[in-house]
Amino acid sequence: MLEVKQVSKLYENRRGVEQMDFSMSRGEIVGFLGPNGAGKTTTMRMITGYLNPTRGSILVDGLSMADHPKKARSKIGYLPETPPLYPEMTVQAYLRFIADLRDIPVREQKPRIGEVVEKLGLQGREKQIIRSLSKGYKQRIGLAQAILHQPDLLILDEPTSGLDPKQIIEIRGLIRELGENHTVLLSTHILPEVNAICNRVLIINQGRIVLDDRPDNIGSSMGETFEMSVEIKGPREDVIRQLGTMPEIGGVKEADEPLETDAETVKLRLTSADRTDIREAVFYKLASLGYPILEMKRESLSLEDVFLKLTTTEEKGAEAETAAEEVEEHA
Amino acid sequence: MRRMLAICRKELQMYFYSPTAYVAFAFYFLISGYFFSVSFIGYMTTDVRLLFGNIMVVYLFVIPLLTMRLVSDELRQGTDELLLTSPASITEIIGGKFLAALTVQLTLVVVSLIYPWIMSAYGPIDQPVLWLSYLSLFLLGATMMAIGLFASTLSAHQMVSGIVAFAMLLILWMIDWLGDSILVSARDALQKFSIVGRTSNLQKGVFDLPDVFFYVTLIVVFLVLSVQVLERKRWR
Numbered sequence: 001m002l003e004v005k006q007v008s009k010l011y012e013n014r015r016g017v018e019q020m021d022f023s024m025s026r027g028e029i030v031g032f033l034g035p036n037g038a039g040k041t042t043t044m045r046m047i048t049g050y051l052n053p054t055r056g057s058i059l060v061d062g063l064s065m066a067d068h069p070k071k072a073r074s075k076i077g078y079l080p081e082t083p084p085l086y087p088e089m090t091v092q093a094y095l096r097f098i099a100d101l102r103d104i105p106v107r108e109q110k111p112r113i114g115e116v117v118e119k120l121g122l123q124g125r126e127k128q129i130i131r132s133l134s135k136g137y138k139q140r141i142g143l144a145q146a147i148l149h150q151p152d153l154l155i156l157d158e159p160t161s162g163l164d165p166k167q168i169i170e171i172r173g174l175i176r177e178l179g180e181n182h183t184v185l186l187s188t189h190i191l192p193e194v195n196a197i198c199n200r201v202l203i204i205n206q207g208r209i210v211l212d213d214r215p216d217n218i219g220s221s222m223g224e225t226f227e228m229s230v231e232i233k234g235p236r237e238d239v240i241r242q243l244g245t246m247p248e249i250g251g252v253k254e255a256d257e258p259l260e261t262d263a264e265t266v267k268l269r270l271t272s273a274d275r276t277d278i279r280e281a282v283f284y285k286l287a288s289l290g291y292p293i294l295e296m297k298r299e300s301l302s303l304e305d306v307f308l309k310l311t312t313t314e315e316k317g318a319e320a321e322t323a324a325e326e327v328e329e330h331a
Numbered sequence: 332m333r334r335m336l337a338i339c340r341k342e343l344q345m346y347f348y349s350p351t352a353y354v355a356f357a358f359y360f361l362i363s364g365y366f367f368s369v370s371f372i373g374y375m376t377t378d379v380r381l382l383f384g385n386i387m388v389v390y391l392f393v394i395p396l397l398t399m400r401l402v403s404d405e406l407r408q409g410t411d412e413l414l415l416t417s418p419a420s421i422t423e424i425i426g427g428k429f430l431a432a433l434t435v436q437l438t439l440v441v442v443s444l445i446y447p448w449i450m451s452a453y454g455p456i457d458q459p460v461l462w463l464s465y466l467s468l469f470l471l472g473a474t475m476m477a478i479g480l481f482a483s484t485l486s487a488h489q490m491v492s493g494i495v496a497f498a499m500l501l502i503l504w505m506i507d508w509l510g511d512s513i514l515v516s517a518r519d520a521l522q523k524f525s526i527v528g529r530t531s532n533l534q535k536g537v538f539d540l541p542d543v544f545f546y547v548t549l550i551v552v553f554l555v556l557s558v559q560v561l562e563r564k565r566w567r
Contacts, residue, residue, distance in 0.1 A: 045412075048416040049415070049416055049565075050412055050415050050416050050565065051565055051566075051567065052565045052566055070418045070420065071418075073416055073417065073418050074418040076416065078412075078413075078416045080409060080412045080413075082409050084408070084409050084410040084412050084413035085408075085410070086341075086345070086408070086410060087408075088344075088345060088348035088349065089341075089344065089345075089348070093344065097337060097340075097341045098413075100333060100334065100336075100337030100340075101334055101337050101338070101414075101417045101418075101419055102417060102418065103333070103334070103418060145413070
């Protein structure tokens with residue numbers, strides 16, 4: 001669906017995008033993740049044809065952006081970071097204009113606009129001037145604009161930025177719904193968003209891709225050992241001693257959370273000796289000892305941890321710190 | 332072509348929504364009406380030629396007001412990202428915008444026909460002079476619109492675009508004055524480039540094809556320059 005081949009955007013005095021290389025197949029929802037200034041917007045602008053890359057090529061559904069720009073652009077729906085609206089126009093007039101611009105035949109315009117208006121919950125607002133609408137509605141009109149011509153590929157630049165939590169949930173739901181019929185590339189610097197929507201994540205930092213994986217794989221693939229936490233009913237010392245004798249287990253640590261007052265249960269954090277899954281072994285061991293397991297959970301690195309690890313090891317310094325601050329803000 | 336018309340229609344709507352256009356129109360009718368009253372009542376003549384010099388001066392102020400937001404506003408609001416990522420080519424975008432400006436210019440010209448119409452009630456009017464003068468007015472205005480459109484691609488700030496347009500127009504307006512004082516040897520050459528000087532033949536009732544070509548060429552040059560400026564933005 002989309003192929004980005006060795007694309008670079010070079011600027012004289014600041015970092016652009018270097019050797020970006022990835023492809024997306026039909027039906028994927030890909031999250032594009034990175035701290036501010038990592039090159040997300042620049043990359044998206046190159047994919048949509050707003051900017052030309054300095055080097056490399058971009059193919060949309062097999063069509064080269066450089067050789068067939070009109071055809072390639074017509075396959076893409078794009079929502080820039082600030083929705084590109086004309087505040088003086090009414091919602092209806094704006095969508096009409098987009099329909100004309102996007103070559104939707106006159107006869108199909110009305111039903112198509114009606115469909116999109118309904119999908120995005122804009123009913124009753126068609127006659128309103130865009131300026132008078134709230135930020136959430138503006139964002140929806142921006143989305144309406146992007147999907148009006150039923151593009152194969154949808155590029156969304158920070159689709160949930162500046163919205164309140166309720167609106168964020170609504171927009172996420174919409175994107176998930178859109179992902180059923182479209183291929184979606186969305187950028188964000190909010191980590192839970194990727195977990196919530198995407199089935200693949202690309203992390204970029206300082207103009208390069210540093211990670212490309214499924215969001216649920218990321219945690220485990222990054223960790224060196226297998227970690228889990230358990231809550232066991234039984235005498236504390238004996239449980240710890242018994243588990244410590246197991247060859248599979250590399251470390252037993254009491255969870256640092258304050259224990260409940262009744263000493264009946266014990267909470268532990270276990271680390272495997274190698275990278276194998278130790279949950280089964282722990283279950284049988286404790287079962288044979290007659291200590292029931294009340295809770296057992298696999299601990300994997302969260303996206304936050306991965307993100308920080310990746311973006312800070314690249315270059316320790318001020319930039320990494322700001323990234324960390326942002327993550328905290330949105331966590 | 333359809334995309335160009337869509338952009339043209341949108342621009343016309345924007346003219347209709349924006350207060351600047353109303354102010355510019357009001358200013359145009361106020362000043363040209365004033366000039367008309369002064370010359371018509373003052374000289375008691377039905378000579379239409381007296382009208383046009385004055386109307387052209389008003390263009391100098393009104394046209395930058397009417398063109399300054401054409402592209403600047405898109406750049407400021409980020410809607411250029413919408414247009415440049417749509418299937419419309421930059422030529423279509425600029426073409427649509429110029430077509431809208433041309434429609435507005437045509438309105439200005441047509442509405443000012445009211446002055447000779449009033450005059451015609453008081454005496455005969457030299458028909459060829461009248462219509463050729465109106466042709467010159469339209470061509471001059473269209474050229475000024477193209478220059479204003481070009482100025483608008485240069486900045487995201489309407490005011491800057493407006494001032495640049497005004498400065499460019501003023502220079503082209505007065506370029507032959509150089510020939511009168513400093514560069515006397517280049518006088519004939521400079522006169523050929525004066526956008527006002529080129530109207531004098533038509534306003535005498537003489538149809539001179541090179542004059543028409545002059546304006547059409549200027550329009551094409553500035554439209555092509557506008558397209559190039561926008562095209563360059565892709566390479567930033």
